[in-house]
Amino acid sequence: MKKKYNWGILGAGNIARKFASDLKLLPAAKLYAVGSRSLERAESFASEFSVQKAYGTYEDFISDPEIDIVYIASRHIGHYPDTLLCLNHGKPVLCEKPIAMNRHQFRKMRALAESKRLFFMEALWTRFIPSFLKTMELIRDGAIGEVRLIESDFCFCPPYQEEGRLFNPELGGGTLLDVGIYPLFIALELGGDIKEIQAMANFGKTGVDTMCHMLARHTGGVMSVLSCSIVNQGNVETIVQGTKGRIRLNKWWHTPTSIDLIDANDRVEHIEFDEPGFGYQYEAQEVMDCLDQNLIQSSKFSLAQSDRLITALDRVRELAGIKYPQRLEKV
Ligand SMILES: NC(=O)c1ccc[n+]([C@@H]2O[C@H](COP(=O)([O-])OP(=O)(O)OC[C@H]3O[C@@H](n4cnc5c(N)ncnc54)[C@H](OP(=O)(O)O)[C@@H]3O)[C@@H](O)[C@H]2O)c1
Known part of the structure; x- marks a missing residue:
């Protein structure tokens, strides 16, 4: 019989709630503990999701020997210190995206996980959802021919x-x-490594980047045109264009969604997926499958893939002038 895993969630916020709800879909998962900076928040989360243990500090939480795996659901700035805390207590880690504030932090996290032989993965859940897997399969099977252009917006x-x-x-x-x-x-998953990239951002009143546009050429010749914004109601779609047709991942494409396979004559095959939860159960299952096999990283979203992603984010930040207070970037 396969093991049942005691999950611990660090940070009792928004995403933690969705993840907790999806864990209930997995027979091998038990949501065992929650750790918060406030005991009241931990207890309220625990009663909402029937969690056995609630802790009011991250230190108390991570000292519980019964926790098999930690899902880090704190904010971006917490990913680095919270991952180090968990790894230093001998716990495998699934950490929310972005994996760290920069690649230097990530590389320190990775080195620690590897030196302790502990599982570590970025919770890039889109990699595991059915609509993305189907897109990869269609491309692999030649449904749109050779990929030439990726247009992706958020x-x-x-x-x-x-x-x-x-x-x-x-x-x-x-x-x-x-x-x-x-x-x-x-863009990285479907277009391969980036050879050249350009980027430009707009900044808001508080100084953060509110829009960012990117143009990349990948090593195999694929190009990508990418954008993100938190100040305009725009597209949240991805279109992958090939020599024989295109695939559109429809709105909120990063979540489980429908896709359209469109041929050279604009005939559309619409593909829907039956989704029982929010879609976080797939990444959680991958973690448990890896732990079952004593793996310290996933081959589907490996630490090299996270490194490539955070390195690209660093490069875009450099080109677009996106800066944070120095102490948040510390290694
Ligand atoms: N995969 C996805 O679809 C998805 C969606 C949304 C967000 N995310 C990622 O998940 C992370 C959390 O996002 P969220 O929307 O869940 O955030 P949130 O609810 O605003 O905050 C998450 C938790 O971070 C903890 N925290 C630790 N230090 C903090 C500090 N100094 N100030 C405030 N909170 C602090 C708090 O937990 P306690 O107070 O309980 O300790 C808080 O509840 C982000 O990094 C984001 O990128 C992923």
């Missing part, structure tokens, strides 16, 4: 909250790290 207009994590530079706010990571992710 432009939306969330409510403006100056202190909130999207607009506050002290919390690692801005569009690129929060949602621009998705267009870059799909």
Whole structure:
């Protein structure tokens, strides 16, 4: 019989709630513990999701020997210190995106995980959802011929909250790290390594990047045109264009969604997927499959893939002038 895994969630916020709800779909997963900076928040989360243990500090949480794997659901700026804390307590880690504020932090996290032989993966959930897997399969099977161009956008207009994590530079706010990571992710996955990139950003009142546009040439010759924004209601679609046709991943393409396969004569085959949850269960299952096999990283979204992604984000930041307070970038 396969093992049942005791999951611990660090940070009792928005994404933690969706992940907790999806864990219930997995027979091998038990949501065992939650750690928050506030005992009240931990207890309220625990009662909402029937979690056995609630801790009011991250230190107390991580000292629980029964936790098999930690899902880090804190804000961007917490990913580096919180991952180090978990790894230093001998816990495997699934860490929310972006994996760190920069590649230097990521490389330190990776080195620690590897030296301790602990599983470590970025929670880039899109890599595991059925609509993305189907897109990869169609491309592999030649449904659109040779891929030539990837157009990917993530432009939306969330409510403006100056202190909130999207607009506050002290919390690692801005569009690129929060949602621009998705267009870059799909460009890298489907277009391969980036050879050259250009980028330009607009900045808002609080100083964070509110729009960012990127143009890339990949090593195999594919080009990509990518955009993200938190100040305009735009596209949240991806279109992969090939020599025989194109695939459109429809709105909120980074989540489980429908796709359209469109041929050279504009005939559309619409493909829907039956989705039982929010879609976070697929990445969680991948983690448990890897742990079952004693792997310390996933071959589907490896640490090399995370490195490539965070390195591309660093490069875009450099080109577009996206900066954070120095202490948030510290290694
Ligand atoms: N994969 C996805 O679809 C997806 C979607 C949304 C967000 N995310 C990622 O998930 C992460 C969390 O996003 P979220 O929307 O869940 O954020 P959130 O609810 O605003 O905050 C998450 C948690 O971070 C913890 N935290 C730790 N230090 C903090 C500090 N100094 N100030 C405020 N909070 C602090 C808090 O937990 P405690 O107070 O309980 O300790 C808070 O509840 C982000 O990095 C984001 O990129 C991913």
